[in-house]
Amino acid sequence: MTTGPYPTTWRRPPQILKDLRWRIAIQIGIVIYLVLAIGSVEVNWARVYAGLERGQRFVMGFLQPDFTSRWRDISQGLIESLTMTLTSTVVGVAISIPIGIGAARNLAPRWIYYICRSIIAVSRALQEVIIAIFFVAMFGFGPFAGFLTLSFATIGFIAKLLADDIEEIDEAQAEAVRATGASWGQLVNYAVQPQVMPRLIGLSLYRLDINFRESAVIGIVGAGGIGATLNTAIDRYEYDSAGAILLIIIAVVMVAEYSSSYLRKFLQ
Amino acid sequence: MTEITHYSQVWSYRTSRGRLALWGGWLALVALFVWCWQIMTRDTIWFFVADAPTQAADIGSRMVPPRWSYLPELMQPLWDTINIATLGTIGGVIMAVPVAFLAARNTTPSALILRPIALFIIVASRSINSLIWALLLVAIIGPGLLAGIVAIALRSIGFIGKLLYEAIEETDATQIEAIEATGASGAQVLSYGIVPQIMPAFWGITVFRWDINIRESTILGLVGAGGIGLKLQASLNTLAWSQVTVILLLILATVVLSEWVSARMRHAII
Amino acid sequence: MLILEGLSKTYKTGDAALRDVSLTVPKGQIMGLIGPSGAGKSTLIRCINRLVEPTGGKVLLGDMDLVRLGKADLRRQRRRIGMIFQEYALVERLTVMENVLSGRLGYVPFWRSFLRKYPPADIQRAYQLLDRVGLIEHADKRADALSGGQRQRVGIARALAQDPELLLVDEPTASLDPKTSRQIMRLLTEICAERDLPAIVNIHDVPLAQQFMQRIVGLRAGRVVFDGTPDQLTHDALTAIYGEEDWNEMRRGDEEQTRAELDARDRMAALAR
Numbered sequence: 001m002t003t004g005p006y007p008t009t010w011r012r013p014p015q016i017l018k019d020l021r022w023r024i025a026i027q028i029g030i031v032i033y034l035v036l037a038i039g040s041v042e043v044n045w046a047r048v049y050a051g052l053e054r055g056q057r058f059v060m061g062f063l064q065p066d067f068t069s070r071w072r073d074i075s076q077g078l079i080e081s082l083t084m085t086l087t088s089t090v091v092g093v094a095i096s097i098p099i100g101i102g103a104a105r106n107l108a109p110r111w112i113y114y115i116c117r118s119i120i121a122v123s124r125a126l127q128e129v130i131i132a133i134f135f136v137a138m139f140g141f142g143p144f145a146g147f148l149t150l151s152f153a154t155i156g157f158i159a160k161l162l163a164d165d166i167e168e169i170d171e172a173q174a175e176a177v178r179a180t181g182a183s184w185g186q187l188v189n190y191a192v193q194p195q196v197m198p199r200l201i202g203l204s205l206y207r208l209d210i211n212f213r214e215s216a217v218i219g220i221v222g223a224g225g226i227g228a229t230l231n232t233a234i235d236r237y238e239y240d241s242a243g244a245i246l247l248i249i250i251a252v253v254m255v256a257e258y259s260s261s262y263l264r265k266f267l268q
Numbered sequence: 269m270t271e272i273t274h275y276s277q278v279w280s281y282r283t284s285r286g287r288l289a290l291w292g293g294w295l296a297l298v299a300l301f302v303w304c305w306q307i308m309t310r311d312t313i314w315f316f317v318a319d320a321p322t323q324a325a326d327i328g329s330r331m332v333p334p335r336w337s338y339l340p341e342l343m344q345p346l347w348d349t350i351n352i353a354t355l356g357t358i359g360g361v362i363m364a365v366p367v368a369f370l371a372a373r374n375t376t377p378s379a380l381i382l383r384p385i386a387l388f389i390i391v392a393s394r395s396i397n398s399l400i401w402a403l404l405l406v407a408i409i410g411p412g413l414l415a416g417i418v419a420i421a422l423r424s425i426g427f428i429g430k431l432l433y434e435a436i437e438e439t440d441a442t443q444i445e446a447i448e449a450t451g452a453s454g455a456q457v458l459s460y461g462i463v464p465q466i467m468p469a470f471w472g473i474t475v476f477r478w479d480i481n482i483r484e485s486t487i488l489g490l491v492g493a494g495g496i497g498l499k500l501q502a503s504l505n506t507l508a509w510s511q512v513t514v515i516l517l518l519i520l521a522t523v524v525l526s527e528w529v530s531a532r533m534r535h536a537i538i
Numbered sequence: 539m540l541i542l543e544g545l546s547k548t549y550k551t552g553d554a555a556l557r558d559v560s561l562t563v564p565k566g567q568i569m570g571l572i573g574p575s576g577a578g579k580s581t582l583i584r585c586i587n588r589l590v591e592p593t594g595g596k597v598l599l600g601d602m603d604l605v606r607l608g609k610a611d612l613r614r615q616r617r618r619i620g621m622i623f624q625e626y627a628l629v630e631r632l633t634v635m636e637n638v639l640s641g642r643l644g645y646v647p648f649w650r651s652f653l654r655k656y657p658p659a660d661i662q663r664a665y666q667l668l669d670r671v672g673l674i675e676h677a678d679k680r681a682d683a684l685s686g687g688q689r690q691r692v693g694i695a696r697a698l699a700q701d702p703e704l705l706l707v708d709e710p711t712a713s714l715d716p717k718t719s720r721q722i723m724r725l726l727t728e729i730c731a732e733r734d735l736p737a738i739v740n741i742h743d744v745p746l747a748q749q750f751m752q753r754i755v756g757l758r759a760g761r762v763v764f765d766g767t768p769d770q771l772t773h774d775a776l777t778a779i780y781g782e783e784d785w786n787e788m789r790r791g792d793e794e795q796t797r798a799e800l801d802a803r804d805r806m807a808a809l810a811r
Contacts, residue, residue, distance in 0.1 A: 006663075006666050007661065007662070007665060008659070010635055010654075010661045010665075011654075012633060012635075012636065016536065016537070033354075037351040037355055038355065041355070041413045041414060042412065043413075043414050044410060047409065047410040048409045050410075051409040054407065055408045055409070058404065058407075080308065082304075083304035083305070083307045083308040084308055086301065087301060087304050090297070125520055125523060125524070126516075127483065127484075129399065130487065130516065133504065134327070137327060138320040138323045138324050139317055140316035142312060142313075143311075143312070144308070144309060144312045213395060216396075217397040217400060220399060220400075220490070220491065221490065227400070231403065234403055237407070246400075249395055250396070254391055254395070442625055442627040443628070443629050445589055445627065446623055446628070446696075447629070448589065448616075449619070450616065450642075450643045451613045451617035451645075452613070452640070452644060452651075453643075455648045455652075456643045459651065460629060460636075460640050460643065461629065464631040464632050465629070465630075
């Protein structure tokens with residue numbers, strides 16, 4: 001076998017940045033950023049060390065959760081969270097439908113389109129916790145503020161995806177219905193609704209799931225639910241109760257996730 | 269066909285039983301809703317609810333004009349926020365990658381023991397919001413950036429781990445088989461057969477999560493985990509609503525910018 | 539030389555894919571494996587390098603029984619067996635060169651393969667092989683940028699990079715058009731002749747097998763039902779392998795293709811004149 005004039009070295013050609021100078025510049029930039037960023041983290045190691053014992057207690061609390069001694073608070077918080085989740089999803093989806101239709105370019109007049117799209121943008125840009133702070137300030141502490149928060153957040157989520165869905169419907173079907181001389185309402189009912197309905201149901205179930213998770217968070221700023229109970233438990237250093245609450249949250253989320261994926265399969 | 273046989277005069281969309289079930293379902297949903305509503309609002313003080321418009325008007329009038337002179341003070345917390353998100357994402361990725369390989373059916377070394385553990389880690393991390401993680405960590409290791417970074421990292425494990433293990437399971441088996449057939453070791457099969465196939469998904473997921481983390485890290489300060497949320501908490505406590513406006517606008521701008529950056533980066537990668 | 543003795547495979551579902559297959563493939567022989575789908579062709583070649591674990595029998599390559607090997611020894615022995623796949627099975631997102639070099643994975647330590655720092659001799663050989671299959675100028679391209687025929691050539695170069703003592707070829711032309719199929723088959727036979735390599739080629743296209751193979755083995759329901767030269771593959775033999783109808787169906791399809799090719803050749807000749 002001849003070993004002719006073939007090269008004996010080979011380097012993998014760069015895949016993304018072809019220019020060597022750019023590559024070096026970006027690599028140096030990343031290193032400088034990491035040094036600065038890590039340097040900006042001030043860690044009080046004595047405090048962390050002291051905290052390890054607490055961390056251990058928390059892990060023990062998680063492994064040996066105490067459901068009983070705070071059961072009244074926990075069940076109260078859980079009921080608030082669950083009811084809040086359901087009502088806010090129903091109301092949020094109900095409001096999302098007209099807004100979603102209004103935010104679909106192919107169905108709504110221009111000015112309605114812009115109004116609906118800005119409602120969606122505001123709802124999506126603000127986080128649940130921030131919205132909750134405002135609603136708590138306006139409506140007082142408790143699950144009602146949480147309900148409003150989650151409904152508002154649901155609008156941004158469902159209406160956006162619904163509008164995008166409607167914009168992507170099969171134009172041929174809409175055309176066919178329009179050609180029969182159908183009114184706008186009939187168009188929505190016959191051409192749009194059948195195409196987006198399965199997706200809408202799926203999204204609503206998915207949002208139900210998200211709303212429960214979020215309901216556990218907004219309690220921290222006073223909007224009721226199991227988050228408030230958790231916050232209290234941690235403030236009192238009752239890690240075994242906190243562990244129990246976290247396990248309940250994980251269990252409910254798991255059940256919700258499995259049943260919603262099952263339901264979605266069943267409905268489609 | 270010789271003659272037209274009898275056709276029903278009334279056409280209905282569904283069979284009568286189907287219609288009944290549908291109406292029953294809706295009715296049950298409405299009943300459930302009403303029941304939940306009543307339980308939820310049992311302790312609601314309606315006076316406060318009725319008073320809300322006045323409160324809203326009051327807050328609104330205090331929020332404008334924004335106190336722009338507060339802006340320079342926010343730059344350091346903003347830098348901290350970005351660091352929490354970035355370092356947290358890096359930490360999350362480092363922890364999520366092994367979890368993903370343990371959770372994927374085709375790479376897990378033990379389907380009976382390690383895979384369920386990995387899946388539980390993913391579910392636990394996904395169900396608990398970063399704010400709750402931060403709440404716990406502040407209680408354990410004290411307030412500050414570190415608690416925020418760890419909270420973001422712990423929350424990211426589930427998200428990145430889940431999407432990554434799905435990507436690993438979707439890899440093309442014949443490419444892996446071909447690498448195995450050359451006599452490659454396990455590590456070599458991983459680096460030649462699997463890693464190249466999941467690389468685009470990996471970068472896409474990471475950048476996407478970073479974008480979400482920027483968003484989430486802005487509020488971690490509410491529970492003491494550093495960043496711009498600390499300033500938000502301080503301003504809320506002193507009812508300095510004009511400062512709250514500035515902070516919210518800054519958060520909004522950061523989120524929009526990070527969304528743009530992440531969209532550009534994902535576009536460049538894929 | 540490869541010897542199979544009483545090779546059997548029963549899948550967990552209870553399907554017996556191979557029943558007591560015994561074969562000997564001497565050095566330099568190209569053996570075609572034909573049979574209807576589900577006859578166990580794919581299982582047979584995968585049992586040889588144990589991508590599928592056989593449930594009984596022996597696979598002797600030289601004097602080594604591959605069936606009894608532990609994991610590490612198996613990896614060392616797999617280096618001696620090059621494999622070429624139906625859908626090319628290249629790592630699509632790696633470059634052509636990396637795909638060829640991946641044939642050396644069994645020889646280099648992990649760090650070398652991870653850093654792509656292969657020994658100079660390996661790289662030189664990879665270039666040489668790429669030149670042999672006519673793709674040297676595509677070395678830096680990504681594998682998914684190549685056409686089907688080119689990808690299969692990379693697959694061949696990868697298998698040869700292993701310095702194999704045996705080639706296993708699984709339906710090399712199933713995803714290719716007739717013309718490219720013949721080019722690939724010609725390349726394969728030339729290379730085996732150059733290196734005196736034995737090869738087992740799974741092939742569903744009987745005329746193609748008759749054209750290029752030195753020996754043909756017919757499988758039916760996991761059993762060897764024919765073993766002979768292409769000339770001995772008579773109508774009766776094919777009926778025994780495929781059953782009456784399938785075989786006639788296949789022949790008709792091929793006659794059409796042959797006619798079309800003859801026609802094309804005549805016209806080309808006319809143009810050249």
